Amino acid sequence: MKKILACLLVGLCANPLSAATTVEWWQFWTDAAIKPVIEEIVTDFEKQNPDIDIKVTDLTWANGHEKIAIAFASKTAPDIVELGSDWIAQFAVNGQLANISASIANDSTEFQGWGMATWNNGVYAAPWILGTRVLYGNRNLLTRAGYPPNFLPVTWAELKEASIKIRALDKNIYGW
Numbered sequence: 001m002k003k004i005l006a007c008l009l010v011g012l013c014a015n016p017l018s019a020a021t022t023v024e025w026w027q028f029w030t031d032a033a034i035k036p037v038i039e040e041i042v043t044d045f046e047k048q049n050p051d052i053d054i055k056v057t058d059l060t061w062a063n064g065h066e067k068i069a070i071a072f073a074s075k076t077a078p079d080i081v082e083l084g085s086d087w088i089a090q091f092a093v094n095g096q097l098a099n100i101s102a103s104i105a106n107d108s109t110e111f112q113g114w115g116m117a118t119w120n121n122g123v124y125a126a127p128w129i130l131g132t133r134v135l136y137g138n139r140n141l142l143t144r145a146g147y148p149p150n151f152l153p154v155t156w157a158e159l160k161e162a163s164i165k166i167r168a169l170d171k172n173i174y175g176w
Contacts, residue, residue: 024078085116097124
C-alpha cells in the first residue's frame with residue numbers, strides 16, 4: 001500500500017514546490033484498524049518530503065461521492081482524492097480529472113488494475129487497492145426456484161440460469 005500511495009504522490013515531487021506546500025488528500029480509509037496505517041504512510045511521506053504537508057480529510061461511503069461531486073463543481077476539489085472505480089468516467093468526462101497516461105507508462109506494466117482507472121482510452125487514476133467482491137445467495141429463493149438446499153452458482157452460466165428462474169417466481173422478485 002505504501003508503494004501505491006508513493007506512486008500517487010510522486011507526481012507532486014516531479015515539480016519543485018515552494019516551501020510548506022500543503023497537499024489535500026480526501027480518502028475513505030476511516031476504519032479504526034486501517035486509519036493508523038494511513039497516518040503512518042502520510043508521516044513517512046512527509047519525512048521524505050519535508051516541504052510538503054499532507055492534509056488528510058476522511059470521507060464516508062454514505063456521502064463521500066456527493067462531497068466530491070460538489071467540490072469538483074465548485075472548483076474546490078482536493079489535490080488528491082480516492083474515487084470509486086465506477087466514478088472515474090463520470091468525473092473524467094467532465095474534465096475534472098487529469099489524464100495521467102503518459103506519466104504512468106512505466107508503472108503500467110508493474111501494477112495491475114489500470115483498466116478500472118481508464119475512460120475513453122485514457123488513464124485518469126492510479127489503482128489504490130484491488131479488492132475481492134463476494135456474491136451472496138438467497139438459499140430460500142434458490143430452493144423455491146427448484147435448486148437443492150446447498151446449491152450456489154459457481155459459473156456465470158449457472159448464475160444467469162438461477163437468476164432467470166428466481167425472477168420467474170414472481171414479478172416482484174429479482175434474481176440478481
